[in-house]
Amino acid sequence: MRKINLIVNGRQHSIEADERETLLDVLRNRLGLTGPRFGCGAEQCGSCSVLIEGEDKPSCAVEVGALSGKTIVTVEGLGTAENPHPLQTAFLEKQAGQCGYCLSGILVASKALLDRNSSPTRAEIAEALAWHLCRCGAHNRILDAVALAASRMKVPA
Amino acid sequence: MIPPSLQANPVLERWISFPAAGKVRVAFGKVEYGQGIATSLAQIAAEELDVAMQRLIVVNAASGEVPDEGLTVGSMSIEMSGASLRAAAAEVRALFAQEAATRLGCDVDEIVIRDGEFLRDGRQTDLDYWKLAPHVDLRQAPQGKARWKTSDRHHIVGKSQPRSDLPAKVFGGGFIQDIPLKDVTHARVLRQPGYKATIKALDEAAIRKAAGGDIDILRDNSFLAFLSKSERAVTLAVAAAEQHLMWNDARDVNPTLSDPLALKSLPATPWEGGAPAPDSSNRRKHSASYGRPFIAHGSMGPSHGIARFDGDTLKVWTHAQGVYPIRGMLARITGLAPDKIHVEHTQGPGCYGHNGADDATCDAAAIAVRRPEQTIRVQWRREDEFGYEPLGTAMQIELSGELDAAGRLVDFSSEIWSGPHVGRGYALVEAALAPGTPPPPPMSIPGFSGGRLNATPSYEIAATRIRENVIVPPVRTSSLRGLGGPVNTYACECFVDELAGIAGTDPLSYRLSMTSDPRASAVLERLGALSNWSRRGAGGNGDGLGLAYSRHRDRGAYVGVAVALRVDTEVRLKEMWCVADVGLVINPDGAKNQIEGGMVMAASWALKEHVKLGGRGIASTMWDDYPILRFPEVPSIRIELVPQSGAAPFGTGEISSGPTMAAIANAIAHALGVRIRDMPFTREKIAATLLVD
Numbered sequence: 001m002r003k004i005n006l007i008v009n010g011r012q013h014s015i016e017a018d019e020r021e022t023l024l025d026v027l028r029n030r031l032g033l034t035g036p037r038f039g040c041g042a043e044q045c046g047s048c049s050v051l052i053e054g055e056d057k058p059s060c061a062v063e064v065g066a067l068s069g070k071t072i073v074t075v076e077g078l079g080t081a082e083n084p085h086p087l088q089t090a091f092l093e094k095q096a097g098q099c100g101y102c103l104s105g106i107l108v109a110s111k112a113l114l115d116r117n118s119s120p121t122r123a124e125i126a127e128a129l130a131w132h133l134c135r136c137g138a139h140n141r142i143l144d145a146v147a148l149a150a151s152r153m154k155v156p157a
Numbered sequence: 158m159i160p161p162s163l164q165a166n167p168v169l170e171r172w173i174s175f176p177a178a179g180k181v182r183v184a185f186g187k188v189e190y191g192q193g194i195a196t197s198l199a200q201i202a203a204e205e206l207d208v209a210m211q212r213l214i215v216v217n218a219a220s221g222e223v224p225d226e227g228l229t230v231g232s233m234s235i236e237m238s239g240a241s242l243r244a245a246a247a248e249v250r251a252l253f254a255q256e257a258a259t260r261l262g263c264d265v266d267e268i269v270i271r272d273g274e275f276l277r278d279g280r281q282t283d284l285d286y287w288k289l290a291p292h293v294d295l296r297q298a299p300q301g302k303a304r305w306k307t308s309d310r311h312h313i314v315g316k317s318q319p320r321s322d323l324p325a326k327v328f329g330g331g332f333i334q335d336i337p338l339k340d341v342t343h344a345r346v347l348r349q350p351g352y353k354a355t356i357k358a359l360d361e362a363a364i365r366k367a368a369g370g371d372i373d374i375l376r377d378n379s380f381l382a383f384l385s386k387s388e389r390a391v392t393l394a395v396a397a398a399e400q401h402l403m404w405n406d407a408r409d410v411n412p413t414l415s416d417p418l419a420l421k422s423l424p425a426t427p428w429e430g431g432a433p434a435p436d437s438s439n440r441r442k443h444s445a446s447y448g449r450p451f452i453a454h455g456s457m458g459p460s461h462g463i464a465r466f467d468g469d470t471l472k473v474w475t476h477a478q479g480v481y482p483i484r485g486m487l488a489r490i491t492g493l494a495p496d497k498i499h500v501e502h503t504q505g506p507g508c509y510g511h512n513g514a515d516d517a518t519c520d521a522a523a524i525a526v527r528r529p530e531q532t533i534r535v536q537w538r539r540e541d542e543f544g545y546e547p548l549g550t551a552m553q554i555e556l557s558g559e560l561d562a563a564g565r566l567v568d569f570s571s572e573i574w575s576g577p578h579v580g581r582g583y584a585l586v587e588a589a590l591a592p593g594t595p596p597p598p599p600m601s602i603p604g605f606s607g608g609r610l611n612a613t614p615s616y617e618i619a620a621t622r623i624r625e626n627v628i629v630p631p632v633r634t635s636s637l638r639g640l641g642g643p644v645n646t647y648a649c650e651c652f653v654d655e656l657a658g659i660a661g662t663d664p665l666s667y668r669l670s671m672t673s674d675p676r677a678s679a680v681l682e683r684l685g686a687l688s689n690w691s692r693r694g695a696g697g698n699g700d701g702l703g704l705a706y707s708r709h710r711d712r713g714a715y716v717g718v719a720v721a722l723r724v725d726t727e728v729r730l731k732e733m734w735c736v737a738d739v740g741l742v743i744n745p746d747g748a749k750n751q752i753e754g755g756m757v758m759a760a761s762w763a764l765k766e767h768v769k770l771g772g773r774g775i776a777s778t779m780w781d782d783y784p785i786l787r788f789p790e791v792p793s794i795r796i797e798l799v800p801q802s803g804a805a806p807f808g809t810g811e812i813s814s815g816p817t818m819a820a821i822a823n824a825i826a827h828a829l830g831v832r833i834r835d836m837p838f839t840r841e842k843i844a845a846t847l848l849v850d
Contacts, residue, residue, distance in 0.1 A: 018369075018389065025388050032337070035329025037506075039457050040539040041392075044780040047457055076329045088327045095319060095746055098754050099191035100326030101457040101506035107327065126788040133780065135457050135507045136191065137757025139791040141750070 005068050008033070009077030019065020024048045026064045027074060035075035035104040039133075046132030049105030050074045056109040056128075075104040078111060086149040087111060096145035098136030106132050110146045118154050122147060159301040162186065163241035166224035169252075170295035172245035173202065178287045179273070181208055184216040185242055186226025187234040188479060190508040192810055193320045193747040194234045200743055201239050204313040205246035205305055207270035208286070215321065218502035220480045228479040228581075230510070230636060232713070232808025235743060239806060243305050251303035252293050257284050308741055308802040315802075317746035322504065333461050333476050333503040334536075342531045343388040345395035345538065346520050348545050349379040350773035351408025352588035352596060356381065360401035367397030375527060380589035382524050384533070395538070412771035414631045417448035417551040417835070420574040423628040428606065431622025435568060443659055444557040447648035448835040451630075451768040452549040453783060454637055458506030459542035460513030462521035465532045466491075471498045471525060475518040476505025483518055486584055490519055491526045498522075509758070511581055511635035513537055513546040519584035540778040545585060548768055548775070549637030550576030550630055552608065554648040564660025566653070566671060567619045571612050571645070576630030578607025578640035599635075607640030611815060614649040615708040616671035632774045639811035642710060643759065646815025647822065650705035651834065654823045664823065665690050668706055676738050679799055680715045681706055684736040687795065688719035693827070699724050701828025705819030714739040714807040715799075718756065718816035722792075724828040727840040728764055730792035730821070735813055737796070740804035749796045751809040756794060759814035761786035763821045765837050 006013045008031060015030055027033045027050070039047025041060045048060040051073040079085035087110050090096070097103050106129060113120055113128040120128070125146045126139075134142065159167075166172070166186075174182045183202045189195040195215050203210045216222050226238055250270065257275045258265040261282060269276045275284040308315070325331030359381070361374055368383070370390035375382040381402075383394035413419055463474040471493055477483040480500040488495045505514055521535040537545075552575045559568040577599040588596060606625060613621045657667035665685050669678055684704060685691070693702045704719040715738040721731045735752055742748055765784045769777040777783045818836065825843075826832040833846050 021389050025392075029388055033329065034332075034335035037332070037334065037458060038536065039459075040780055042539065042779055042781075044539075045457060074329065075327070079328075081324060081328055084328075091327050092319065092324060095323065095750060097191070097323055097326060098193075098750060099457070099504075099507035100323060100331060103326055104329055123789070126791075129788040132788070133457060133785060134788075135455055135509075135758070135785065137754035137761075137791075138750070139757060139786075139788050140753065140794055143788070 004064055006064070006072060007070065008072045009074060017064055019063060021064050023050065023059040023062040023064050023067060023072070027059060033074045033076050037101055037104055046105040046109065047102055049108050049132070051108050051112055054112060054115060056112045073108060075107050078107060085111070086153050087146065090145040090149035090152070091142070094141045094145040094148060096141035097138050102132060102134045106134070106142060110149070113146070114150055114153060119150055159299050160237070160240040160244050162224065162226045162237055163244050163299055167298040168296055169245055169249055169299060171224050172242060173206070173249045174295055175286050175290040176214070179212055180214055181206060181212050181286070182214050182216060183242070184223040185238045186218065186224045186479065186481070187229045187238045188218045188502045189322050190229070190476070190504055191322060192751060193322070193744060194229065195322060196318055196320045197235060197743040197747055198238060198242055199321065200313050200318055201243050202246050204311055205243050206250055208273045210313065210318065212273060218480050220484050220498070220500040223480070225481045226479070228482055230478060232709070232810040232812065235806050235808050239743070244299060244303070247303040247305040248299045249295060253286055253289050256289050256293050257282070260284065314741070314743050315745070318744050320747060331504055332458070333463065333474055333505050334458065336463065336474060336503060338463070338532050338534065340532065341534050342384050342386060342528070343391045344382050344384050344521070344524055344533050344535045345391045346535060346541070347381045347395055347398050347402065348541060348585065349589040349592065350404055351406070353406040353593055354404045354408065355379050355406060355592045357403040357405045363401040364394050364397045368394035375524060377527065378590050379592040380523065380586055382520070384524070384528065408773050410631045410770045410772065410774055412769065412776065415450060415768070415770045417450050417553045420551055420553050420576070420628050425574065425626035425628045428625045428627070429623070432620045435620050440559040440561060440568070441659060442557065442559050443656060444555065445652055445655060445834060446553065446555045447651060449552045449644045449647065450836065451551045451634070451770065452637065452762055452766045453543055453768050454509045454512040454546055454549070455783065455785060456507040456509065456512050456542065459537035459539050460517035461505060461537065462517035462519070462535045463533065464521035464525035466525040466529045468529050469497065471522060473498065473500045473518060473522055474503050475500060476503060476514045477518055478508060478514070483515055486515065486519060486582065487522045490584060490587060491522055493526070510549070510637040511547050513542050515581070516545070516585045519586045523586045523590070543778040543783060544775045547580050547633045547635030550578060550634035552641060552644045554645065556648055556652045558652065558656055560656060560660055564662060566614070566616065566656055569613055569618050569621045572624045572626070573608055573612065573641070573645070574626045574628060575608035575641055576628055576634040578634070578636055580633055580635035607636065610640055610642035610710055611645040611649070611707055614653050615677070615706065615711065616668065617673060631770060638755070638758065639814050642811065643815035643818060646705070646707040647818040650707065650816065650819030651822050651832070654703070654826065655832065665704060676715050677706070677708065680717045680736045680738050683797060683799065684717035684719050684734060687734045687736060687797065688721070690719070696827035697830035699828050701824035701826070703820045703823025703825070703827050705816040705823060707815050709807065709812040714809065714812040716812045716816050718813060718820040720817070720820040720824045722821065722824045722828065724825055724843060727843060728825060728838055730760060730790065732792050733760070733794045733817065735794070735796045736799065737809070737812060738799040738801055739807045739809050739812070740801050741806040742798055743806055745798060748798060748809045752796050752813045753794050755811060755813035756817045757786060757791055759817035760821060762814070763818040763836050763838060765839065767837050
């Protein structure tokens with residue numbers, strides 16, 4: 001066990017942890033952030049995705065010991081019901097989801113995409129989400145929602 | 158007439174009550190799992206009572222709290238629960254209107270209700286549901302006399318309503334996995350490889366060492382669970398146990414049984430029905446065989462169960478498809494009386510039928526009664542879900558048909574080989590606690606077999622017959638979205654396309670010529686227009702356009718799907734269209750979401766999915782072994798609902814998958830000029846087909 005400093009959703013957390021513990025377990029069990037979800041434990045589905053230094057990464061496969069001082073963003077860091085992120089608003093407007101289990105990972109991945117490309121094409125959105133699985137078949141609504149959010153977030157030139 | 162679930166739960170108060178000023182409590186036995194049923198049913202209740210949606214408190218399904226409506230299955234919730242809720246609401250409304258009329262000294266026909274307020278001749282009175290509630294006894298049975306509204310008076314039903322379950326899910330919550338629990342005990346179960354398997358040797362010391370933390374090993378016969386306050390410790394323990402455990406009599410499945418054709422080699426119970434073959438001289442005949450392999454539900458989250466036993470009562474949280482059926486199983490497994498078990502439904506990851514949810518719940522309960530005073534949280538691993546969930550059974554379907562001189566299909570036979578489509582009511586933990594005891598035969602419903610749904614094409618055919626051979630599958634199978642219906646529709650609608658070719662008729666005209674039902678024709682004609690069918694070329698150049706049609710379960714929604722695609726080394730879907738007549742539409746956007754989800758899932762089944770058997774049972778245990786359709790592979794989809802204001806509502810969850818698979822197959826045949834009949838239509842299969850051709 002050692003002390004590890006994490007910056008999660010803009011807040012500093014100092015935790016005592018085995019450095020080999022997965023980021024997913026730490027986020028869910030220690031920090032009470034349930035957005036990142038256990039899906040496969042093998043980097044194959046995207047349910048557990050979070051942003052690490054702005055990049056879409058599976059938190060099931062990252063050991064927490066490697067993350068001291070790194071910035072981590074979960075879906076809870078995007079927005080809240082009272083103050084939602086434009087992506088969350090767009091997902092609700094488009095009813096983009098069925099069971100919804102994949103949405104936390106897809107939302108943070110979409111944020112990472114829009115941060116580096118403010119007006120992605122539909123194909124670019126699909127490519128950015130290619131490793132994220134959705135079983136219910138909400139893909140088109142999700143693509144529509146990301147495009148809608150992008151159009152609203154674009155700073156007028 | 159009083160609908161069946163209201164007859165079975167005949168106290169009005171059980172469905173509707175007025176617990177606080179301005180609020181309406183609505184309860185039903187169907188559960189939400191992202192299909193939007195809670196929203197649609199709330200619309201029905203609000204409509205009939207004439208109150209705003211915001212006034213409703215929809216009761217979460219929990220034993221004792223909601224009417225018993227069995228399982229949430231078969232696209233039947235709107236038809237079954239919706240009919241009962243509507244009837245209950247109409248009864249409640251009528252009782253209140255009568256009470257108001259008596260108090261106002263007027264005729265009940267003069268009363269109009271607007272958002273819960275009672276108006277007389279359009280003028281306000283001081284009466285509303287909440288003022289009247291103390292004077293109306295809802296602890297009574299329905300009389301069956303109240304009339305519900307006709308659809309021309311609907312203002313909530315028929316309008317798209319955002320789903321009540323979705324907001325929580327975009328903010329990181331909403332699931333059983335997210336319930337905050339104090340001092341939880343994490344549990345992992347190492348599954349018994351087949352019901353006969355017993356533990357030969359278990360190196361507990363090595364497992365404890367690997368866990369690296371304090372763990373409790375629960376071993377009872379062939380049931381083996383690892384418990385700890387540390388999730389990491391149980392994760393490591395169960396992984397180590399795979400290496401430090403030897404089984405006797407572990408199941409050993411022959412990989413060749415992965416092929417649907419192999420079903421024909423297994424012992425079967427046959428069933429036959431239909432008319433005898435008429436005289437068939439001078440007829441053109443055609444036969445063809447179609448196969449669909451075993452497929453997985455493949456929910457994004459492996460199953461989860463939570464239980465706590467305080468020495469007297471058992472509290473359980475589940476994402477099973479209903480709270481009462483699982484309570485019966487839990488009573489059997491724990492030896493507790495049902496009234497000592499409280500079951501609460503909480504949403505889980507995608508359902509699509511009988512996946513591992515029931516088993517994870519039973520695991521948690523079996524552990525909880527052996528470890529009282531602990532809150533047990535069982536999380537299945539990905540490999541547990543893929544490896545031990547009941548599969549959607551493989552099916553082999555052999556069709557033959559005869560055409561009269563005009564080319565019309567006048568005689569049709571189907572022979573089906575299939576495992577059971579309903580295998581409910583028995584949990585894996587039961588086999589592990591009593592190893593060697595074979596599971597009981599699957600629950601059967603008289604006159605019903607999931608394998609025979611939509612076994613004949615949805616057209617007017619003079620003579621049809623079905624022979625179904627239900628085999629005992631090498632691994633457990635149970636219900637998966639649509640049961641055998643989508644697979645039968647797939648085979649029938651491919652076959653109808655082939656017959657159109659033999660008759661020398663365009664596939665759309667051929668279908669239209671075999672139905673006199675105007676609703677069927679309307680769906681097909683609109684589908685033709687949407688998909689630009691008239692400009693469909695001769696095919697054979699790699700670009701394909703195909704369509705298919707069915708009436709869901711021969712009595713529900715009318716559904717047509719068309720698919721445009723391109724085939725080179727593999728199939729690339731370009732566009733899909735669906736036209737559906739689902740009767741009275743409750744929540745149009747919700748219905749479209751369900752129909753579209755069904756199309757994408759079916760496209761994934763058709764192009765990619767194939768569970769591989771072998772070794773101790775199922776060999777494809779991770780997503781890398783079981784590819785599904787991904788974002789860049791999903792085509793654009795357009796869905797149109799045919800307005801049918803006067804009709805009864807039909808369910809939508811399962812209706813699009815059969816036509817979608819068939820339309821894809823028909824489009825591939827159009828693109829290639831040669832037909833592939835065994836799913837999935839992978840790159841390998843296309844290459845093999847083109848080589849042979």
